Amino acid sequence: xxxxxxxxxxxxxxxxxxxxxxxxxxxxxxxxxxATPIIAALDAAGGRCDLIILTHHHGDHVNGVDEVxxxxxxxxxxxxxxxxxxxxxxxxxxxxxxxxxxxxEAQVIDSPGHTLGxxxxxxxxxxxxxCGDTLFSLGCGRLLExxxxxxFKALSLLKPLPPETLVCAGHEYTESNxxxxxxxxxxxxxxxxxxxxxxxxxxxxQPTLPVTLGEEMQxxxxxxxxxxxxLAEIRSAKDNFRG
Numbered sequence: 001x002x003x004x005x006x007x008x009x010x011x012x013x014x015x016x017x018x019x020x021x022x023x024x025x026x027x028x029x030x031x032x033x034x035a036t037p038i039i040a041a042l043d044a045a046g047g048r049c050d051l052i053i054l055t056h057h058h059g060d061h062v063n064g065v066d067e068v069x070x071x072x073x074x075x076x077x078x079x080x081x082x083x084x085x086x087x088x089x090x091x092x093x094x095x096x097x098x099x100x101x102x103x104x105e106a107q108v109i110d111s112p113g114h115t116l117g118x119x120x121x122x123x124x125x126x127x128x129x130x131c132g133d134t135l136f137s138l139g140c141g142r143l144l145e146x147x148x149x150x151x152f153k154a155l156s157l158l159k160p161l162p163p164e165t166l167v168c169a170g171h172e173y174t175e176s177n178x179x180x181x182x183x184x185x186x187x188x189x190x191x192x193x194x195x196x197x198x199x200x201x202x203x204x205x206q207p208t209l210p211v212t213l214g215e216e217m218q219x220x221x222x223x224x225x226x227x228x229x230x231l232a233e234i235r236s237a238k239d240n241f242r243g
Contacts, residue, residue: 134155
């Protein structure tokens with residue numbers, strides 16, 4: 001039992017994530033922010049969508065839900081805490097619950113900070129982490145509703161996952177994140193190499209996601225922050241960074 005994952009670019013810099021359970025062929029899409037490219041990707045993958053998985057309520061992650069649901073008859077899964085501001089849910093979840101895509105299970109992880117009702121999903125079989133706008137490559141989400149303590153808690157729940165876990169984040173922010181990250185850890189050689197590789201990939205029109213959690217643990221200043229106070233300091237500096 002395992003899942004495969006594929007990035008589906010949408011809007012200006014979002015990613016939805018297409019998952020397939022290899023045992024059953026069950027297909028899920030995570031955070032469909034725009035229907036047209038997602039329907040095109042689903043049709044190219046066989047014209048099936050059984051589940052829609054949501055990390056949080058922002059429009060750039062949910063605006064395609066109703067059209068995708070209507071076309072494929074998909075069931076929608078999202079956080080119980082945000083049921084009042086998500087599209088209609090068929091299954092509401094709380095942290096600690098499990099969901100299933102076919103025969104493959106994912107654990108629901110509390111991921112506050114960017115929004116208070118944000119959740120992430122970890123598929124141990126397949127090493128897939130759907131983390132929405134909590135964790136980015138070389139970055140983390142803006143604290144729009146939560147605090148630095150909330151984000152520190154969220155990241156602390158992700159750090160123990162296996163290093164081979166694929167971080168499937170909601171946005172292609174890596175190049176701009178890299179420009180900031182090297183100012184935080186200028187002596188970090190792994191980060192400098194990563195920044196160069198990211199710049200080359202983006203210049204060639206290539207995505208930078210997914211990326212392994214192990215690589216992020218070596219290069220992402222937000223994951224590497226040892227205290228809430230340090231995370232707050234870095235987040236504030238990033239919010240005001242103009243590089």
